[in-house]
Amino acid sequence: MQGLIQRVKHAKVEVDDQLVGQIKQGIVLLLGVEKHDDKDTTNKLLHKVSNYRIFSDENDKMNLSLKDIKGELLVVSQFTLAADTKKGMRPSFSSAATPAQANELYEYFVDQAKAAGLSVATGRFAADMQVSLCNDGPVTFLLTI
Numbered sequence: 001m002q003g004l005i006q007r008v009k010h011a012k013v014e015v016d017d018q019l020v021g022q023i024k025q026g027i028v029l030l031l032g033v034e035k036h037d038d039k040d041t042t043n044k045l046l047h048k049v050s051n052y053r054i055f056s057d058e059n060d061k062m063n064l065s066l067k068d069i070k071g072e073l074l075v076v077s078q079f080t081l082a083a084d085t086k087k088g089m090r091p092s093f094s095s096a097a098t099p100a101q102a103n104e105l106y107e108y109f110v111d112q113a114k115a116a117g118l119s120v121a122t123g124r125f126a127a128d129m130q131v132s133l134c135n136d137g138p139v140t141f142l143l144t145i
Contacts, residue, residue, distance in 0.1 A: 001041045001105075002032035002081040003143040007054050011074050011133035013123040020129075021121035026071030027054075028133050031109060032081025033102040034095050037145075042109050045145045049073070050118060054139055062139075066118070073113060076123040076131055077106050099126060 005027050012022040029049055055064040055071070066073060079102060083091035097105070103125050113120045123129045 001034060001037045001045050001145045003045050003049060003145075004030040004032075004078070004081060005049060005052065005054070005141050005143060006030075006133060007136045007139035008074075009134040009136045011131065013074065013076055013121075014130045014132075015124050015127045020124050020127075021074055021076075023072035023074045023119070023121050025069065025136075026073055026119075027066050028074045028076065028131070030076050030078035030081060031106060032078050033097040033105050034082045035097050035101070037097060037101075037105055039105070039108060041145045042105050043112065045143060046109055046112050046116070048143050048145070050113070050116060052141070052143070054141065070119075072119040072121065074121045074123075074133075075106070075110055075113070076129065077102065077125045 008028050010024050011028045013020055050067050051065045053065050054062050055069050057063040079096050082096035085091050106125055
C-alpha cells in the first residue's frame, strides 16, 4: 500500500465540476492499493498517516501529527501509485489491486479513519477527479506499508 501525503492549508476535489470533498488545514492522502494489501496493511497506513509528525510545533519543528493539530484528512484513490516505472517508457500496473479489492480497502480506510475520530473528506473512487490544494511547505512524503 502506498500513501502519498501532502501537508496542506486547504484542499478540495471535484468531479464533473461538482465539489465532492473539501478540507481546511490537514493532509491530502493519495492512496494506492496493491494486490498484496489487506485490512492489516490498511490499518498500519492509517496509524502512520494520523500519527506522522509533519506539522510544526511552537519551535517551528515538524513535531506534531494530524491528530495533535486536530487537522482534516482528504482521502483520494490513486491507482497510479501502484505503477512499476522501472522499465520502459510506459508504466505497468501489474501490481495494482483489482478495482473491487482497491475500493473495498479504500472504503475500509475511510471508515476506520472516521471511527478513529478524524475529520475525513473523500474523492470519488475510480472517478476522473480534479484535486486542488495548497501544499504547505511544500511538505510531501511517500509512505509505503
